[in-house]
Amino acid sequence: MRQKNQSRLSGIDLKAAGPAIALILLCIIGYMLNPAFISEGNLTNLLTRSAFIGIIAVGATFVITAGGIDLSVGSMAAVISGLMIILMNNAVNTMGAGVATVLLGCGCAIVLGLGAGLVNGLLTTKGKIEAFIVTLGTMGIFRSLVTYFADGGTLSLDFEIRGTYRPVYYDSVMGLPIPVWVFIFVAIAGWLLLNRTAFGRYCTAIGSNEAVAKYSAIKVDRVKTLTYVIQGLCVSLATIIYVPRLGSASSSTGVLWELEAIAAVIIGGTVLKGGYGRIGGTIIGALILTTIGNILNFTDMISNYLNGTMQGLIIIVAVWLQRAEFGRKGTKSE
Amino acid sequence: MLDGQSIPSAVLAADCVNKSFGSVPVLFSVSIDIRVGEVHALIGENGAGKSTLMKILSGFHTPTSGRVLLDGVPTTLPGNGEAEKLGVILIHQELNLAEQMTVEENVFLGREMTRNGVLDQEGMRAVVKGYLDDIGLGIRPTDRISDLSIAEKQMVEIVKAISRNARVLIMDEPTAVLTEAETALFFKQVERLKSSGVAIVFVSHKLGEVKEIADRVTVLRDGQWIATNEIEDLTPDAMAQLMVGRELSDLFPPVHEADVDAPLALEVRGLSSMDVRKISFSLREGEVLGFFGLIGSGRTAVFEAICGLADRTAGNVQLFGAAFDPKSVAESRDKGIVYLTKDRKEKGLLLGQKMRPNLTLFALPKFAKRFGLDKAAEQTALERAVRRFDIRSRDPDVLVGDMSGGNQQKLLLAKVMECDPKVVVIDEPTRGIDVGTKQQIYHFIAALAAEGVSVVMISSEMPEVIGISHRVVVMRNGEIAGILTGDDINESEIVRYAAGLKRVTEND
Numbered sequence: 072m073r074q075k076n077q078s079r080l081s082g083i084d085l086k087a088a089g090p091a092i093a094l095i096l097l098c099i100i101g102y103m104l105n106p107a108f109i110s111e112g113n114l115t116n117l118l119t120r121s122a123f124i125g126i127i128a129v130g131a132t133f134v135i136t137a138g139g140i141d142l143s144v145g146s147m148a149a150v151i152s153g154l155m156i157i158l159m160n161n162a163v164n165t166m167g168a169g170v171a172t173v174l175l176g177c178g179c180a181i182v183l184g185l186g187a188g189l190v191n192g193l194l195t196t197k198g199k200i201e202a203f204i205v206t207l208g209t210m211g212i213f214r215s216l217v218t219y220f221a222d223g224g225t226l227s228l229d230f231e232i233r234g235t236y237r238p239v240y241y242d243s244v245m246g247l248p249i250p251v252w253v254f255i256f257v258a259i260a261g262w263l264l265l266n267r268t269a270f271g272r273y274c275t276a277i278g279s280n281e282a283v284a285k286y287s288a289i290k291v292d293r294v295k296t297l298t299y300v301i302q303g304l305c306v307s308l309a310t311i312i313y314v315p316r317l318g319s320a321s322s323s324t325g326v327l328w329e330l331e332a333i334a335a336v337i338i339g340g341t342v343l344k345g346g347y348g349r350i351g352g353t354i355i356g357a358l359i360l361t362t363i364g365n366i367l368n369f370t371d372m373i374s375n376y377l378n379g380t381m382q383g384l385i386i387i388v389a390v391w392l393q394r395a396e397f398g399r400k401g402t403k404s405e
Numbered sequence: 406m407l408d409g410q411s412i413p414s415a416v417l418a419a420d421c422v423n424k425s426f427g428s429v430p431v432l433f434s435v436s437i438d439i440r441v442g443e444v445h446a447l448i449g450e451n452g453a454g455k456s457t458l459m460k461i462l463s464g465f466h467t468p469t470s471g472r473v474l475l476d477g478v479p480t481t482l483p484g485n486g487e488a489e490k491l492g493v494i495l496i497h498q499e500l501n502l503a504e505q506m507t508v509e510e511n512v513f514l515g516r517e518m519t520r521n522g523v524l525d526q527e528g529m530r531a532v533v534k535g536y537l538d539d540i541g542l543g544i545r546p547t548d549r550i551s552d553l554s555i556a557e558k559q560m561v562e563i564v565k566a567i568s569r570n571a572r573v574l575i576m577d578e579p580t581a582v583l584t585e586a587e588t589a590l591f592f593k594q595v596e597r598l599k600s601s602g603v604a605i606v607f608v609s610h611k612l613g614e615v616k617e618i619a620d621r622v623t624v625l626r627d628g629q630w631i632a633t634n635e636i637e638d639l640t641p642d643a644m645a646q647l648m649v650g651r652e653l654s655d656l657f658p659p660v661h662e663a664d665v666d667a668p669l670a671l672e673v674r675g676l677s678s679m680d681v682r683k684i685s686f687s688l689r690e691g692e693v694l695g696f697f698g699l700i701g702s703g704r705t706a707v708f709e710a711i712c713g714l715a716d717r718t719a720g721n722v723q724l725f726g727a728a729f730d731p732k733s734v735a736e737s738r739d740k741g742i743v744y745l746t747k748d749r750k751e752k753g754l755l756l757g758q759k760m761r762p763n764l765t766l767f768a769l770p771k772f773a774k775r776f777g778l779d780k781a782a783e784q785t786a787l788e789r790a791v792r793r794f795d796i797r798s799r800d801p802d803v804l805v806g807d808m809s810g811g812n813q814q815k816l817l818l819a820k821v822m823e824c825d826p827k828v829v830v831i832d833e834p835t836r837g838i839d840v841g842t843k844q845q846i847y848h849f850i851a852a853l854a855a856e857g858v859s860v861v862m863i864s865s866e867m868p869e870v871i872g873i874s875h876r877v878v879v880m881r882n883g884e885i886a887g888i889l890t891g892d893d894i895n896e897s898e899i900v901r902y903a904a905g906l907k908r909v910t911e912n913d
Contacts, residue, residue, distance in 0.1 A: 263777070267778060268773070268778060269769045269770060269773045269778060273769070275762075276755055276766055279755045279756075279757055279758065280751070280752075280755055280756075282748075282752040283751075283752055283754060283755055284766075285714070286734065286744070286746050286752045287734075287766045288733070288734040288737070290733055346755075347757075
């Protein structure tokens with residue numbers, strides 16, 4: 072009996088450690104291809120770039136764990152960037168180009184993110200429309216809105232505000248860039264929320280079996296809506312640290328972010344149909360995706376244009392490995 | 406061949422079969438022989454190894470040691486249902502039908518008839534219609550499975566088996582979710598199959614039915630073969646004793662006299678919803694109120710409307726003298742009334758999770774401290790529940806889906822009791838569980854009532870309704886047909902109300 076226990080434990084550990092092992096392997100490969108891979112500058116750059124997808128993916132982990140999906144996050148980031156820029160540019164005249172204007176822009180981003188998440192959530196729960204359809208719809212709406220606001224071109228942030236806002240992306244605190252700190256903060260908060268609170272337990276229960284959740288006195292609609300609101304909040308945080316990087320927004324901002332975020336979640340071991348979520352895995356998943364791109368930048372062996380191919384392969388292999396695990400367990404219990 | 410001659414009529418047999426999962430043995434040298442044209446019942450408590458034996462006989466499991474003989478020839482049955490081609494067909498308890506496809510498509514799934522490379526729909530329809538007409542049910546080949554009742558789905562499974570030229574039909578608790586009328590219809594089909602030479606193996610916890618339909622009975626206990634007897638030699642009591650291995654003391658605990666002056670816990674007046682009309686009844690503190698009726702008579706719907714799981718269209722409900730109209734299950738729970746679903750696998754428990762998150766899910770706010778969950782308190786609760794409800798599991802980290810039905814039911818009970826309710830509604834408390842666990846659950850219900858908790862027990866099993874209720878409400882077609890007390894609580898009276906031969910309107 073003890074033996075069985077142990078094998079089950081080590082089995083789960085191995086599975087949980089899978090993404091981490093993959094990341095370490097990638098890093099070793101990166102180092103072998105080009106020792107500059109582990110230079111401080113490169114690693115910091117890698118972490119900073121992971122932050123956008125990583126923060127969004129933390130939100131996506133909640134949505135997916137509760138059995139939903141949000142395809143609108145990339146477009147949502149774009150439209151929030153656009154509106155933020157418009158608002159700040161207009162505020163320059165009255166409020167100047169100081170910190171207050173930037174804070175106003177950030178506040179606006181958060182309100183927009185929460186609002187967009189709430190719309191997605193309510194349409195899914197109260198409107199009883201499949202999450203895939205709702206967010207496919209809002210994805211299109213958000214994308215076309217940003218194009219409309221930019222009049223088909225690019226919305227650029229006022230030069231003076233850019234100066235004020237720039238440090239949010241480019242400055243470091245205690246050796247780590249600010250986006251990385253935000254990423255760490257979001258990751259810890261997300262982990263606590265999913266693993267240590269009743270809300271996290273409710274998300275898992277709903278994703279496992281919605282009927283059981285309903286009969287267990289869980290306010291299913293409210294919890295599901297909240298997962299989309301959390302997703303919206305994560306998108307707005309990612310946008311706030313993204314806007315100072317380029318200082319502009321256009322119809323191509325945040326394209327395919329939704330797929331990268333979902334990929335990070337799935338690579339990390341969260342089950343796409345819900346009921347099992349891992350924040351730690353999601354973060355590693357986001358790091359893996361960014362690392363692949365980074366390594367390809369460093370080497371000439373594979374064309375940088377094949378970045379998507381490598382990411383795609385990793386996603387398929389990761390899910391295939393998960394399935395193999397589940398398949399074995401399934402036949403055993405039958 | 407020699408073997409075949411020495412037991413000429415055994416179409417399928419297991420010979421000294423052992424089976425272990427990992428290091429856990431579940432079957433110890435079990436032998437059974439299934440003869441042509443017999444109905445062979447397999448009985449035993451939950452966890453006795455019945456399911457495992459059935460899966461070995463149908464090729465879903467391979468025995469760790471021992472032989473399976475088909476027509477007397479040692480055979481390794483192909484797995485994953487391939488044994489169907491050899492005429493050995495297992496009908497799972499969770500029926501295996503594609504819900505969104507039609508009856509005809511399901512029957513021919515995987516071996517569709519074709520003509521010139523396209524589906525021969527007319528041909529298939531005619532064949533299926535022939536079978537369905539034989540059975541005498543109002544099902545059409547073009548009906549969608551999701552529109553059928555459970556009994557009808559079961560019949561479709563049987564048609565599927567017949568159409569595959571079944572020689573041995575193995576069924577896991579086929580009657581567990583059937584009403585009496587449906588069971589009778591089902592038995593008619595069993596008789597028909599039997600007379601055409603099909604051997605039938607079935608598992609049932611309803612010993613009365615076993616006595617009625619089986620020719621021979623094999624009893625398993627703790628993975629061991631205990632006995633195989635002709636049905637004439639056994640009474641239901643004797644079967645129960647063989648299963649449990651000890652004298653069964655009284656199945657039902659003594660019913661304490663109800664206190665007719667106890668304050669009212671629940672009072673329902675003129676309640677209507679989508680499925681029920683003008684429901685009025687009352688429930689006193691410390692009372693066990695039985696709710697009897699045929700499946701679909703609206704018993705569950707009444708309590709879903711009371712507990713905030715379904716919308717009411719009329720009527721008022723008073724809980725401990727205060728108007729009660731919960732907007733959510735959470736509000737019901739907080740006011741002290743809980744509903745325990747009959748559907749433990751679909752609505753009751755998270756099968757992919759361990760016991761602890763399942764136990765505390767219903768009362769989770771109780772375990773929240775500041776921002777997090779108090780896992781130590783959860784663990785203590787689990788240990789207490791395991792003791793209180795006698796939940797047995799091989800290891801504490803087992804997934805709930807891998808536990809036996811009886812232990813799942815106890816866990817479900819423990820889960821709703823975790824929030825200390827004043828009124829408990831238990832829907833089909835003993836569906837699909839063995840007689841030993843049933844007894845424990847009856848005693849538990851009686852103990853609850855003795856503590857002053859009011860219990861509503863919805864049940865389709867007449868003996869238990871009679872055995873532990875102070876009063877019995879009989880429902881029919883979404884209405885209350887009658888409320889029985891005292892000596893009126895007997896089988897013939899209840900049947901008369903349930904069948905619509907008699908009805909009264911309550912006016913107290």
